[in-house]
Amino acid sequence: MSLRSSAGRWGSVAQSFHWIIVALILVQAAIGLYMVGLPKRPSIIPIYNFHKSLGLTILLLAVLRLAWRAVDRRPDMPAGMSQAQALGARIGHVLLYGLLFAVPLSGWLFDSASNLRPLYWWGWLKLPHLVEADKAFAQTAQTLHVAIFWALAVVAAGHAAIALVHHFVNRDDVLRRMLPFGRARTSRSQP
Ligand code: HEM
Numbered sequence: 286m287s288l289r290s291s292a293g294r295w296g297s298v299a300q301s302f303h304w305i306i307v308a309l310i311l312v313q314a315a316i317g318l319y320m321v322g323l324p325k326r327p328s329i330i331p332i333y334n335f336h337k338s339l340g341l342t343i344l345l346l347a348v349l350r351l352a353w354r355a356v357d358r359r360p361d362m363p364a365g366m367s368q369a370q371a372l373g374a375r376i377g378h379v380l381l382y383g384l385l386f387a388v389p390l391s392g393w394l395f396d397s398a399s400n401l402r403p404l405y406w407w408g409w410l411k412l413p414h415l416v417e418a419d420k421a422f423a424q425t426a427q428t429l430h431v432a433i434f435w436a437l438a439v440v441a442a443g444h445a446a447i448a449l450v451h452h453f454v455n456r457d458d459v460l461r462r463m464l465p466f467g468r469a470r471t472s473r474s475q476p
């Protein structure tokens with residue numbers, strides 16, 4: 286399979302970014318929801334640090350993904366898709382990218398405004414605080430982090446449902462072309 290995307294398929298780089306980020310977000314969401322239920326003791330700090338480092342890794346991957354997207358092409362919209370559907374898909378994807386950045390950035394803002402400890406990425410790279418310590422703003426950023434996370438969860442669930450409808454109802458290549466071993470159903474979608 287080619288590294289680059291073609292008219293009919295996503296390339297292996299775009300696919301890897303997509304599925305690695307999906308998997309990391311699932312792990313990250315599970316850790317986040319689990320850790321906030323733990324009693325507040327010093328022993329939970331490593332779990333919080335892990336959540337922060339993994340979240341910042343997802344942010345870095347999102348930046349690299351968009352950079353790759355800028356130099357890679359995008360497969361054509363599948364045949365038979367109306368202009369309105371194509372526009373809907375575009376808007377949905379822009380929204381997903383926006384949320385993909387907003388969730389970790391709001392977490393970083395919350396961490397910065399709380400100013401409890403210095404922020405280290407995997408224990409070795411010290412990152413700056415984005416804002417000065419501010420209790421009221423920290424609360425707003427915390428609320429935002431949770432709300433934007435749930436917005437991402439809802440939009441991503443809708444996005445996944447639409448991908449499955451494409452595959453099982455419309456029986457087109459939209460899901461297959463994002464899968465490493467998917468074979469195109471129609472000759473039009475072959476690279
Ligand atoms: C894609 C990345 C991220 C996802 C999906 C995510 C998800 C979550 C979730 C689901 C929670 C639990 C919310 C709740 O029910 O209260 C949470 C909490 C938290 N997150 Fe993230 N997070 C991400 C990135 C980050 C980053 C980058 C930081 C900081 C640098 C961060 C800092 C925190 C903190 C400090 C909490 C605890 C909030 C509290 O004490 O109520 N998160 N996150």
Ligand code: HEM
Nearest residue numbers: 303307310354378381382385441444445448449459460463
């Ligand atoms: C956290 C979860 C997810 C996020 C954040 C996400 C994000 C995205 C984004 C931003 C794109 C647009 C790619 C681009 O134009 O550069 C995309 C494409 C795609 N996603 Fe997801 N996705 C998620 C989960 C899923 C799941 C679970 C499925 C399958 C069931 C899926 C199937 C697809 C497919 C098939 C495409 C290609 C659409 C096309 O060719 O036009 N995604 N995803």
